[in-house]
Amino acid sequence: MTISASMVKDLREKTGAGMMDCKAALSETAGDIEAAIDWLRTKGLAKAAKKAGRVAAEGLIGVASVDGKAVVVELNSETDFVARNAEFQQLVLNVAKAALGTDGTLESVAAATHPASGKSVADTITEAVATIGENMNLRRTASLAVSNGVVATYVHSATAPGLGKIGVLVGLESTGDKDKLLALGRQIAMHIAATNPLALKTEELDPAVVARERAVYADQARESGKPEAIIEKMVEGRVRKFYEEVVLLSQAFVINPDLTVEKAVKAAEADVGAPIQLTGFAIFRLGDGVEKEETDFAAEVAAAAGKK
Structure with missing residues (x-):
């Protein structure tokens, strides 16, 4: 049978194996995805798939x-x-x-x-x-x-x-x-x-970031009880300072x-x-923005020992 690109892509996503290995597996198993997964596992080529869910930070x-x-x-x-x-x-x-x-x-x-x-x-x-x-x-x-x-x-x-x-x-x-x-x-x-x-x-800053800063500065200034005209000047001064920082x-x-x-x-x-x-x-x-898994080593040891 013809092995389509979408079949190869699907198998790659399921196993993490290389493109040519996925194509070979599908050819060997007449396009049967589950059989192809087993074929790759037998060859040791789907080993990566078991690790794909782990956080790499x-x-x-x-x-x-x-x-x-x-x-x-x-x-x-x-x-x-x-x-x-x-x-x-x-x-x-x-x-x-x-x-x-x-x-x-x-x-x-x-x-x-x-x-x-x-x-x-x-x-x-x-x-x-x-x-x-x-x-x-x-x-x-x-x-x-x-x-x-x-x-x-x-x-x-x-x-x-x-x-x-x-x-x-x-x-x-x-x-x-x-x-x-x-x-x-x-x-x-x-x-x-x-x-x-x-x-x-300055003009390359994300407008949403600037708007968020302005809103925070405005709220802070209003807590001082100053008139709106003064608040606006205070906000502009804080925004200029923000630009100097970022x-x-x-x-x-x-x-x-x-x-x-x-x-x-x-x-x-x-x-x-x-x-x-x-x-x-x-x-x-390195790792900016990656949410790392927090592990409780004591809990892992207890679980391994069959404790609750």
Whole structure:
């Protein structure tokens, strides 16, 4: 019988096995999904499926770069122990390298060819789940590119070159000295790791975030009993302060707090030898937004012993 793409997709979702393995299983079992699942289990290829429900909030951030472009990826695992595993670290580095040849979207990186296995990144990760024995997840990816200039990178709490708990990319457009641009970009990346800005410019902030802040400030101001006209001025002042805290170009530069990041970039132009434009940034903090499972070890031991 004909094995359709939807059948392969369905089997992959149920087992976590690779695409070609799913296709082979369906061919061997005449398209019977349940029989195909058993076939994969028999071959040891559905091992990953048992782990797919586990929360993967540990792992590593990986960065890779070439001239004028850089990428950052987050590959999660269940435990920090696996993140210290040399095999897992090499996997993350190779995923980052594969991402350099894509547009940086999660879908394109997952479909890219893994340089070590020759298979897709998604299939290689699935196989690594079975080999290493923990659930893993390529959670997110990002890339930055410039036509002239550099994309600087920084990894905080590095466990190996290009791997760590925080990864930052900074794009600087300029025809100036590239070594000096990279040094400036690294300083800005370190600043970003420390301050975690929400946007490059004020106009790029999420309007919902700004509206929520305004509402909070207004409620706080009204509790003072001031007239509405005064309250409005108080709110505007608080919003300006909020921008200084969360907008990268408006933040006080940690290297020199007397300057904003925008002014620091401008001041660096004389040394670099050309105008500089900070075009964008990306920051990944390991496990951001992942809801980790809270485990009660004593309860687990009691349950294992048959106690209530």
